Amino acid sequence: MDLFLQLVANGLVLGAFYALSALGLTLVFGLMRVVNFAHGELYVIGGLFGWALTAVFGWNYFLALVVVVIVLGILGYLIDQILIARVRGQGEEPTILLTIGLSIFIANTALLIVGTTPVTVASPFASKPLILGPVVITQARLLLVVICAVLIAAANLLIQKTTLGRAMRATFQDPMAAQLVGIRTPRIYGFTFALGATLAGAAGMLLGSIYVVEASTGGIISLKAFVVVILGGMGSFAGAVAGGLILGLTEALWGGYVSTGYVDAIGFALVIVTLLVRPYGLFSRRAERA
Amino acid sequence: MNAQTNILELRNLEVCYGKLRALNGINLQIREGEIVALLGANGAGKSTALRAISGLLAPASGDILYCGKSIAKRRPDLIVRDGIAHSPEERHIWPELSVRENLSLGAYCCPDRSLAEQRFESVLQRFPRLRERLSQLAGLLSGGEQQMLAIGRALMSGPKLLLLDEPSLGLSPLMSQEVLGALRELCQQGITILIVEQNVHSALSVASRAYVFETGRVVGEGSAADMLGNPDLLRAYLGA
Numbered sequence: 001m002d003l004f005l006q007l008v009a010n011g012l013v014l015g016a017f018y019a020l021s022a023l024g025l026t027l028v029f030g031l032m033r034v035v036n037f038a039h040g041e042l043y044v045i046g047g048l049f050g051w052a053l054t055a056v057f058g059w060n061y062f063l064a065l066v067v068v069v070i071v072l073g074i075l076g077y078l079i080d081q082i083l084i085a086r087v088r089g090q091g092e093e094p095t096i097l098l099t100i101g102l103s104i105f106i107a108n109t110a111l112l113i114v115g116t117t118p119v120t121v122a123s124p125f126a127s128k129p130l131i132l133g134p135v136v137i138t139q140a141r142l143l144l145v146v147i148c149a150v151l152i153a154a155a156n157l158l159i160q161k162t163t164l165g166r167a168m169r170a171t172f173q174d175p176m177a178a179q180l181v182g183i184r185t186p187r188i189y190g191f192t193f194a195l196g197a198t199l200a201g202a203a204g205m206l207l208g209s210i211y212v213v214e215a216s217t218g219g220i221i222s223l224k225a226f227v228v229v230i231l232g233g234m235g236s237f238a239g240a241v242a243g244g245l246i247l248g249l250t251e252a253l254w255g256g257y258v259s260t261g262y263v264d265a266i267g268f269a270l271v272i273v274t275l276l277v278r279p280y281g282l283f284s285r286r287a288e289r290a
Numbered sequence: 291m292n293a294q295t296n297i298l299e300l301r302n303l304e305v306c307y308g309k310l311r312a313l314n315g316i317n318l319q320i321r322e323g324e325i326v327a328l329l330g331a332n333g334a335g336k337s338t339a340l341r342a343i344s345g346l347l348a349p350a351s352g353d354i355l356y357c358g359k360s361i362a363k364r365r366p367d368l369i370v371r372d373g374i375a376h377s378p379e380e381r382h383i384w385p386e387l388s389v390r391e392n393l394s395l396g397a398y399c400c401p402d403r404s405l406a407e408q409r410f411e412s413v414l415q416r417f418p419r420l421r422e423r424l425s426q427l428a429g430l431l432s433g434g435e436q437q438m439l440a441i442g443r444a445l446m447s448g449p450k451l452l453l454l455d456e457p458s459l460g461l462s463p464l465m466s467q468e469v470l471g472a473l474r475e476l477c478q479q480g481i482t483i484l485i486v487e488q489n490v491h492s493a494l495s496v497a498s499r500a501y502v503f504e505t506g507r508v509v510g511e512g513s514a515a516d517m518l519g520n521p522d523l524l525r526a527y528l529g530a
Contacts, residue, residue, distance in 0.1 A: 173387065
């Protein structure tokens with residue numbers, strides 16, 4: 001029983017991290033219909049940049065986080081305006097090819113600059129264990145779960161409650177109507193991709209203080225994020241959270257009771273089942289266009 | 291006709307979709323405070339003219355004058371700020387936003403919150419059906435309600451000139467009368483209206499003048515009374 005509780009706690013923590021790392025992907029897909037295969041590379045950039053600022057230059061962790069967020073936002077905006085804008089409105093395939101190319105470019109540039117050595121973001125959080133009855137969890141992880149929850153709630157509030165968020169949703173539901181009420185739609189595309197890049201980069205830096213960051217791990221990060229997003233339903237925030245927790249719990253329990261060798265395959269088995277049984281995911285909401 | 295009193299003037303306007311020329315040198319004038327109808331068959335270029343006026347399409351040549359100034363190369367958001375609102379064909383409301391969100395985004399360019407609130411109230415007074423449905427998703431409204439929402443959203447920007455594309459399309463005769471009645475009231479409040487309609491009789495029942503479009507040209511113009519009294523024109527161009 002104690003083992004079960006510990007595994008559940010590990011799974012929930014892991015799930016919160018998965019949810020955070022998938023949030024940018026689901027946002028960019030849900031709003032822009034852009035399947036961003038470079039999502040994992042943006043996460044890696046966030047992690048590597050965070051490592052450079054904290055471990056190499058010795059900056060304060062939170063200051064570095066703010067800088068990472070701003071830099072990734074600018075980078076995301078530029079990627080949209082310079083690259084994605086050229087294939088806008090031409091369906092999903094051109095953007096898929098474009099982001100795959102971008103991911104290869106970023107991954108290899110990162111390899112060139114940083115090399116293959118795994119690095120870690122220097123974190124002020126204590127790795128001291130907290131003992132809660134039968135469950136042991138480090139302070140750092142618990143704190144990160146809280147930060148994940150705050151970021152997820154903040155991103156959701158931005159999209160649901162602010163004028164910018166409404167303008168984003170309006171632009172992606174009907175760009176012509178958005179132009180006709182005076183929304184500058186090219187900027188909205190840029191802001192949305194910037195927000196997605198920001199979330200990816202923030203996830204990379206936050207999780208880079210617990211796990212290692214490697215220039216070449218973008219691909220696996222993207223794949224896990226796709227698993228989370230497909231489980232929950234493309235574009236749904238609640239779905240990303242649920243998908244993350246499901247994946248985290250399943251991996252933890254499978255790893256604890258069955259074998260650790262096949263843990264990474266579990267997510268993909270879940271995706272196959274989801275696509276067969278509920279192809280729109282667990283949480284998608286659709287209103288018919290009249 | 292004195293050019294000073296024209297709120298809108300199209301001069302020799304040409305618009306192309308790629309290599310396909312949709313408008314072939316259109317000339318028309320709208321005076322402040324009138325309702326003018328653009329008539330013609332499908333594909334005659336009426337909607338294209340509206341899209342060019344609101345900045346969605348760039349003219350290939352010719353000019354668009356609004357209050358005497360050229361707006362032919364202006365961005366759509368600046369044209370909205372200038373006071374031209376466009377309620378497009380097939381309504382184009384945002385189906386997955388609530389009715390309230392649809393309306394409030396209509397005032398996207400209005401920085402004054404209390405003014406936006408005032409407009410919101412007056413739209414709801416004009417279309418009371420929308421008030422009952424404020425929190426519903428707009429995609430769940432009936433066709434008539436969606437049309438009211440589309441017009442209401444256009445009114446939220448506080449326009450001087452309202453462009454309406456097929457407001458009675460797909461509506462029951464009763465609902466269509468309700469919408470046209472609302473247009474008359476708007477005109478009495480001083481909003482100039484340019485309306486595109488395929489239903490000639492409903493268009494001419496609200497408009498004071500009309501232009502007849504055929505394959506990208508204006509082939510006739512006149513007062514609504516003249517048009518209605520000229521069965522040849524109606525039959526020849528509109529099959530009415």
